[in-house]
Amino acid sequence: MKFQKIEKAYNEAVEKYRDIGSDAEEAVEKLKDVSLSIHCWQGDDVAGFEKPGSHLTGGGIQVTGSYPGRARTVKELRQDLEKVYSLLPGSHRLNLHAIYGEFGDTFIDRDKIEPGHFGGWVHWAKDKGLKLDFNCSCFSHPLADAGFTLSSKDKNIRLFWIEHVKRCRRIGAFMGRELKNACVHNIWIPDGSKDIPVDRKGHRDLLKDSLDEIFREGYPQKELKDSLESKLFGIGSESYVVGSHEFYLGYALTKNKMICLDTGHFHPTENIGDKISAVFQFLDGLLLHVSRGVRWDSDHVAVLDDSTRNLFEEVVRGGYLDRVHIALDFFDASLNRVGAWVIGGRAVLKAVLSALLEPRERLLEVENKGDYFSRLALLEELKTMPIGAVWDYFCLLMDVPPGQEYIREIIQYDADISRKRD
Ligand code: RNT
């Protein structure tokens, strides 16, 4: 019965989209191939498993909220992730940070981690049919406390982090090899300063040298893809960030790497969507960290807002879906964490669907004719088209709850699992 209702609404929606010039059936087919890299760190407030029970943050990464039920062990995190995947239509990836290894009872410092510490994740991923992405963790560590890691003027600190990142790339390549699917390894460092520095150049010289050293080790593209994430400012690095957008864009272009555009890492009025067709003139691949900055890089849960929609409109309009790696990057501890993941993941998929439902040729035609009235009118009409009916049908096809049904499931999970943890 439910299926029939959804199918009926979908068929009507297909008609309506056809009338406006879009192919909803094709949009559904294309959405099936869109894979999100789900960030492990939403489940435990970026704490990781280095030291059991530890709850460290640093490097400007700020988690606020005290909702009960944070995942405290690898087992709990996997349990939460399984719930998340069961509520996201399509087949998705897992994005791990280096601090999420299985280190046993002994403390393994970051310059000592090995592929073996991630063997359990690889095993689990194989079992669940997931692919993996990876990140070095250059924060929440005593050697990051002074504010500089790969660009530190202290040679020992720098060497420590270089070793860490080298090992992380090795681990990423191991994941890519094992899962027969390239692992995206992303580097984000918190380096910068609170107050006005006089040697901006010095740290950037060092960062460039550190990266050159890190990338001396080459891996086949089918195992590992490297990405570099810039930032405008952070808490404690308000006046200067070593790894700025210009720095990494330049580095990526000259060394054939990807950049990562985190939607919270630019001036609040900057349009991230606008950057897509600019950087793709010169880059082969791009990583996106979809987040929601509220007044600052606050890492709120992604929602279907104008900027997220515009971002994916630009990805789809440019024909770049095959060249972008879409990852989520938010962490909110003020609501059920599994629910937050699901809201964000579903919102991003809806944003992609919404972009796929645009009557591209018609829009282009009126724009090329200079008929800006029709262009604006069509864009307005699209906002009230029945995307929800197409979304529900897609969920049903992919065997996940359509519409609001996941809310009940999250509330149940909250009562049965999350709230029983603390
Ligand atoms: C920090 C960056 C970075 C982190 C994660 C944990 O501002 O966005 O991507 O959020 O790597």
Ligand code: ZN
């Ligand atoms: Zn990010």
